[in-house]
Amino acid sequence: MIPYVRDIEVVYGRCDQVSPLIRRVTANNPGPFTFKGTGTYIVGKGEVAVIDPGPDDPAHLEAILAAVAGERVTHILITHHHSDHSPLAGALKAATGATIYGCAVAGHEVEDTGEVKMEAGHDLDFRPDVSLCGGGAVSGPGWTIEAIPTPGHTSNHICFALKEENCLFSGDHIMGWSTTVITPPDGDMGDYLASLANIEARHFTTLWPTHGPPIREVDAFIAAYTAHRHERANQILRALEAGPGRIRDLVPRLYADVDPRLWPAASRSMLAAILYLSGEGKIVAIDNAGSDSEYRLAD
Incomplete structure (x- = not known):
């Protein structure tokens, strides 16, 4: 935390x-x-x-x-x-x-x-x-x-x-x-x-x-800051274990504790995390990668 x-x-x-x-x-x-x-x-x-x-x-x-x-x-x-x-x-x-x-x-x-x-x-x-x-x-x-x-x-x-x-x-x-x-x-x-x-x-x-x-x-704060980013990425992976999903559906679930006014921003950060995970070979887009795309776990 x-x-x-x-x-x-x-x-x-x-x-x-x-x-x-x-x-x-x-x-x-x-x-x-x-x-x-x-x-x-x-x-x-x-x-x-x-x-x-x-x-x-x-x-x-x-x-x-x-x-x-x-x-x-x-x-x-x-x-x-x-x-x-x-x-x-x-x-x-x-x-x-x-x-x-x-x-x-x-x-x-x-x-x-x-x-x-x-x-x-x-x-x-x-x-x-x-x-x-x-x-x-x-x-x-x-x-x-x-x-x-x-x-x-x-x-x-x-x-x-x-x-x-x-x-x-x-x-x-x-x-x-x-x-x-x-x-x-x-x-x-x-x-x-x-x-x-x-x-x-x-x-x-x-x-x-x-x-x-x-x-x-400082050191403890940055370590927690970094761990939080990795945990957000892991949350996305766990959510997609149940099947393919879209960002607009995942955000209300994964950011339920965040002010809904910030959900559009959370959507952009989630896209950044998904693109990062895609680069790591862990997620693939079912169609072209983007904000409205459907994503699934890589085989």
Whole structure:
């Protein structure tokens, strides 16, 4: 079982000093995929980096600028291109002259269909000034940040490690309040599991997700996070032992304990798991593999 951490006090627009080198300002965009809202992190003093400035919200921009008054923003770091993370980067750059760093998505996935969006949406215009798709490092007075590519949630997801505090800004890759949605074709379960293993091997002291409180028991949390993904995959295999099935029929059974508003997202993550299992040779599609396809166990 995942030892979720969900206890966080949020005052929108307030700047909170959460560690010696880190401040956080939370945007007023709570929701089923953003929890209490987007936590924008400010790293350093005097010359600072801003991580995930968040949604296109003038009030949040004003709060960030107030938090760094008298300082110089030199770097804007983006974990990925979803619209609760990256859209404000352009306005923040215009106000500060900072350089935007991140990874542009290779292709634009088709927007999710259905009554509920899988995410807050996609920032299709996101283009960083400097690409960190292959990793890299940036620094300022008293701080050094390493970009660690972590594809899975999206193909262009990046986590950022702060050397001086042995911590990781984990974006949506690892969150304390919820599991991460994997939405094919841009999201990939195999990539996600490999990225989790990569982060686990680094033994960070603290994870700072973009949504929700920090994760302090990092190794145990990632181990449980990974075990949960494998258990979900095993649930699918056990469900198909009774005969072929479709995702739309399996989700209400396997996600009965999840808010039904999130079932469309669960359907996408289940598709990611099924595609992963198909690649492992454990499941085959009776017709072409897709969201509406019927699947069975491989012979």
